[in-house]
Amino acid sequence: MKVICYVCLALSVIFVILFTSVELVSVMKPLYETQYEKNNVYEVEYVKNYPVSKVTDDVILYLADILDDMNQRGFFRDRENIHMTDVKTLFELGKIFRILSTKSPVWIIYSGLSFIIK
Numbered sequence: 001m002k003v004i005c006y007v008c009l010a011l012s013v014i015f016v017i018l019f020t021s022v023e024l025v026s027v028m029k030p031l032y033e034t035q036y037e038k039n040n041v042y043e044v045e046y047v048k049n050y051p052v053s054k055v056t057d058d059v060i061l062y063l064a065d066i067l068d069d070m071n072q073r074g075f076f077r078d079r080e081n082i083h084m085t086d087v088k089t090l091f092e093l094g095k096i097f098r099i100l101s102t103k104s105p106v107w108i109i110y111s112g113l114s115f116i117i118k
Contacts, residue, residue, distance in 0.1 A: 012101040019098040023091070026063050032056045050075050059084070063091055 025031060033056070041047055055075045062070030062084065071081055 009105050012105045015101040016098055019094045019101070022094065023098075026091070027060050029056060029060060032060075063088060065092070 033053075036042060036052065042052065050073060055073055058067060058070045058072055061067040065088075070076070070084055076084070
């Protein structure tokens, strides 16, 4: 029983670290800007007419669940909107899973202590 508790505890910690790091990286604007430069996004004709920095802010706020509509500036097409809706759903599921993974170690430690005390 202890081995199962330790495995569950280790997996919970791994999932908490994984989902937290993904969420933290997703809101780092310099990371987006570095990738834009690396992939020559600023040279694309479609992108030249838009304030890329503000669009990036909208995406970050959308993923952080602060904005309901990331396409306020009309930059994205239907395909991108559908994709980002799916991405936001995955982010929300990740948050829920992270919360559950945070609570399960507490339960595991508590139940482990009750085994030791008995």
